[in-house]
Amino acid sequence: MTSPMQANTANTSPVIATEGLRKHFGTVEVLKGIDFSARDGEVISILGASGSGKSTFLRCLNLLEMPSAGRLHIFGEEVGLRAGKDRLRIANRRQVDRLRTQVAMVFQNFCLWSHMTVLENLMEAPVHVQGRSRAEIREEAEAMLARVGLTARRDAYPAQLSGGQQQRAAIARALVMKPRVLLFDEPTSALDPELVGEVLKVMRDLADEGRTMLIVTHEMAFARDVSSRILFLDQGQIGAEGTPQQLFGGGHNPRFDQFVSRFNQG
Amino acid sequence: MTPGTFELLGFGPQGWGFLLLKAAGTTIAAAICGFFLGSLFGLLGAALKLSSLLAPRMIGQFYTTIFRGVPEILIVYLLFFGGSVAVTQVMNLGGFPGFYSLPVFVIGVIAIGLVSGAYQTEAYRSAFLRLNRGQIEAGAACGMPRHLLLRRIIAPQTLRFALPALGNIWQSVLKETSLLSVIGLTELLRQAGTAAGSTRQPLLFYGIAAILFLIIGRMTGAALGGLERHLAKPWSR
Structure with missing residues (x-):
């Protein structure tokens, strides 16, 4: 299913790309240099144990969290970052505000304006x-x-x-x-189990439309069925990356297999 | 023949009605001006106290400590005498010899503004701390610049959370205008005192003053309560 689409988009420039993205909170290094790129039409699920840095990574992509080091490109445009005391700072707020209108985010706690x-x-x-x-x-x-x-x-x-x-x-x-890209930060984690399905259904429809989506999630079945690519974060680094078939088939990456089996045991 | 109660409180030649109403107007004007000046000080104080830098936080802390800790009547006196000294100095330096003072209404409004501002600082600060950070992030994530975040998300919610505390502060501001009688502002208490002295009917006039304070307080309180219920609607299930 996913391979022809990937072949289609392989030549286009990435919509979001990071080089050596690092983030530390105090002395704790949460992201240890992430090189990543997402292309138009890709649906990428970002998986990992809690504390693996997956939400922090997603939040760095629209600069809700400021990285400590690294570079960020959005739609081929380098986002201006300058050195700060303990993390990078936004160099040009207007550039970031402009890019953010094209990179929409869905939060774990909904965050509708009450x-x-x-x-x-x-x-x-x-x-x-x-x-x-x-x-x-x-x-x-x-x-x-x-x-x-x-x-x-x-x-x-x-x-x-x-x-x-x-x-x-x-x-x-x-x-x-x-927006040209949708970021989902654990969109179903705060929901009662019986309400998860209705949200996943909407997301599945969006994926079928060919929208570019980056999804931090714990919904393994959803990630396996809907994603064109899986990004597995392990202790702040990319532990494994590939199509769902490659990764969920087993034997591709022992850490990922371990993560999945632990998850299935619940 | 001494005039009866009705004539004393009426609007005839022997009645105090007009003067009492005028004084009530002064009370309301001083309270409103002082409260809104206090809102400015309060917002500024809250911004200082919420700063991530130490120096502004200390200035904010100093402000609220002083103006919540020193009795208000003392603040009124200090501003009254200090204010005249300062204005006289400035005028003399500018080549205008003599003694000058500020209008008592202005001094009174500044005093009320400074003191109620110290309390409003806490009202705005705690309301701001109750805001849901996620909702502010959601605005930022949509590309809202800071001024838009402030105007569309932060301000309306802060006001809604601060309103109950602001209502209490308003009620005490209203009563504290009576302290301005000591510097000669003809507000309700002072006018009642004058009437009481010249008619020798203190109970009648102080009683009337009390009733007028109650009426003003109830009416404005009801208006604020209505606003509070209106703004609270989105949060009710």
Whole structure:
């Protein structure tokens, strides 16, 4: 399934790339030099034990977390970083703000703005950051809500929604900005088990559309079925990388096999 | 023949009604101006205290320690006498000899602003600390520049969380305007005192002053309560 698509995208320049990305918190080195690139249309699941640095890595890609060293390219453009005291600093805030409108993020805890209704949450960034017209964006926002099955809840506030509904609204909020890449930071980890499915279904549809997605997750079955590539982080380094077939087939990488078997034992 | 209660409180030639209402107006004006000046000081104080740098934090701490620790009437006196000395010095240096002082209303508003600002600092600071960091990150992740984050996400939520505490501070600001009577501002308490002295009916006039304070407090309190309920709506299930 995934190999023809990879062949298709092999020549295009990466949408996101890192070189020697490092991050330490105090004396603890969380990322020990990650070289990574993602191409258009790839669905990459980032797996790893807790503390392996996978969320930190994802958060470094849109600079919610500032790396300590390394380089970051987004859409072929090098992101300006300058040296700071204990980590790099953003050199040009406007560049980062501009790139961030194209790199949407979905958070573990949804992080919808609690003083706005669902519809207002969707319209906020397109109207105030991208400067698009309210009428135009309202139509798109409604269509997006219909897509994630939340039309009836569009005037509700986040506190009035279930976790699954909040996360679907958060995905819609990300999509309505028309991003080129979607980052998912453990999108189902804060959900009750019976609500996980509805969120994974929305994500599966997005993957089928050919969207570029980077997903930090603990959902092994989802990662195996949906990803075009798996990135396995192990103690702050890339422990293994490959297609789901390669990695989940076993025997490719002993650390990954160990991780999966531990996971299956639950 | 001595005038009756009704005439004393009425608006006729022997009535104090007009003066009392005017004084109530002064009380409300001083309270509102002082409270909003205090909001400016409070926001500034909260920003200082929340700074990641030591020096601003210490300045903020110094401010709240002084103005919450020294009795307000003492602040009023210090500003009144210190203010005249300062203004006189400046005027004399500028080539205008003589003695000058600031209007008592201005001094009163500054005093109330400084003291209520120290309390508002804590109200805004604790409200800010209650904000969900994730929601601010979500804004940043959408490419919101700082000013937009502040205006669209941080300010509305901080106000909502600070409002109950601000309501309490407003009620005490309203009452504390009566301290300004000591520097000669004709607000409600001072006007009632004048009326009480010249009619020898202290109970009547102080009682009226108390009732007027209660009415003003209740009405503004109800308005603030309505605003609070309105802003709290998104958080209710």
